[in-house]
Amino acid sequence: MRVSNLCFRYSGNEYMRNSKKQSVSFRTYLVLFSIIFISITSVGCKSSNNDISGTIKVSGSSTMSNLIYLWCKGFSDIYNNTNCMVESFGSDNAPMNLRNGSVDIGAMSEQMSDADKQNFKNVYGYEPLEIKVAIDMIAALVNRENPVGCITIAELDGIYSNSNSCEGSTNITTWGELNLEGKWVNTTINAYGRTPASGTYDVFQKIALCNGTYKKSVTELASSRDILDFVSRDTASIGYSSAGLLISGVKAVNIGESRDKCYPPESKYAASKEYPFTRDLYLYLKEDPKSMKKTTRKFLKYVLNKEGQQAVTEAVLITLPPSIINKQKNKISN
Numbered sequence: 001m002r003v004s005n006l007c008f009r010y011s012g013n014e015y016m017r018n019s020k021k022q023s024v025s026f027r028t029y030l031v032l033f034s035i036i037f038i039s040i041t042s043v044g045c046k047s048s049n050n051d052i053s054g055t056i057k058v059s060g061s062s063t064m065s066n067l068i069y070l071w072c073k074g075f076s077d078i079y080n081n082t083n084c085m086v087e088s089f090g091s092d093n094a095p096m097n098l099r100n101g102s103v104d105i106g107a108m109s110e111q112m113s114d115a116d117k118q119n120f121k122n123v124y125g126y127e128p129l130e131i132k133v134a135i136d137m138i139a140a141l142v143n144r145e146n147p148v149g150c151i152t153i154a155e156l157d158g159i160y161s162n163s164n165s166c167e168g169s170t171n172i173t174t175w176g177e178l179n180l181e182g183k184w185v186n187t188t189i190n191a192y193g194r195t196p197a198s199g200t201y202d203v204f205q206k207i208a209l210c211n212g213t214y215k216k217s218v219t220e221l222a223s224s225r226d227i228l229d230f231v232s233r234d235t236a237s238i239g240y241s242s243a244g245l246l247i248s249g250v251k252a253v254n255i256g257e258s259r260d261k262c263y264p265p266e267s268k269y270a271a272s273k274e275y276p277f278t279r280d281l282y283l284y285l286k287e288d289p290k291s292m293k294k295t296t297r298k299f300l301k302y303v304l305n306k307e308g309q310q311a312v313t314e315a316v317l318i319t320l321p322p323s324i325i326n327k328q329k330n331k332i333s334n
């Protein structure tokens with residue numbers, strides 16, 4: 001995906017299409033074009049900021065893809081000579097792409113491992129700079145027609161794991177084993193999950209499976225959006241994805257250590273840590289902070305400022321507390 005500032009070109013083309021349909025006169029065209037041009041330059045493209053230019057290459061988390069798009073769009077609206085190239089194939093791709101120098105920024109929905117940091121350091125002589133940028137919740141998802149309201153960690157382990165590592169976990173294969181009645185009693189649970197390249201896969205394994213192993217019967221899908229699509233069409237299914245990506249055909253189930261302490265994926269329960277599937281989202285930098293390009297530094301500052309954190313809210317994620325934001329800003333200050 002390539003994101004760039006196309007406000008003038010887009011409006012001009014849109015006008016030309018409409019003008020052909022409506023057959024306006026040449027003089028009318030000139031008048032209207034002048035109005036459009038003034039509107040674009042005064043509102044759509046506020047400032048050229050010609051001293052900041054270039055392409056920022058980002059790869060990694062598919063969970064963060066919408067958020068990164070919003071950041072790139074907002075940044076290029078301010079700095080008109082910049083654009084982004086974004087690849088979202090999972091968090092596990094970020095360390096490799098940073099190490100081989102094919103991207104400037106790696107997006108990860110989990111913290112980079114010590115081994116990956118060391119491998120990067122072996123190439124560049126310093127560790128990749130870690131910037132915490134937002135907070136996310138992983139939601140356990142079912143089809144909208146499914147009446148289940150709460151699932152415990154032990155029950156999720158029983159559905160997804162063949163090792164049953166969580167306390168109280170036993171093998172679960174039908175919705176009846178989760179106290180559903182009627183037609184659901186003997187209905188087999190169809191479990192969907194992410195591939196091992198995903199940071200969401202790792203976090204879910206750590207928390208829901210207590211670091212156990214996944215069942216071979218779990219259908220692995222490449223992206224959160226694939227999971228949403230499958231669950232929305234399969235009434236007997238369960239899946240997991242970022243809580244910020246929910247669509248109309250699915251619903252998030254309350255999760256907890258027990259049925260009397262079961263919480264929805266809402267920000268207040270993430271802040272209190274009562275909702276168990278809460279995680280931080282990160283950007284990792286290829287460049288040495290001491291010699292970081294001006295464009296990269298400006299982009300990171302944008303991510304952490306008011307507009308960048310507003311995009312976090314727009315992406316249905318949770319903004320960082322001011323104290324955490326200030327710590328991240330100190331990492332990139334020059």
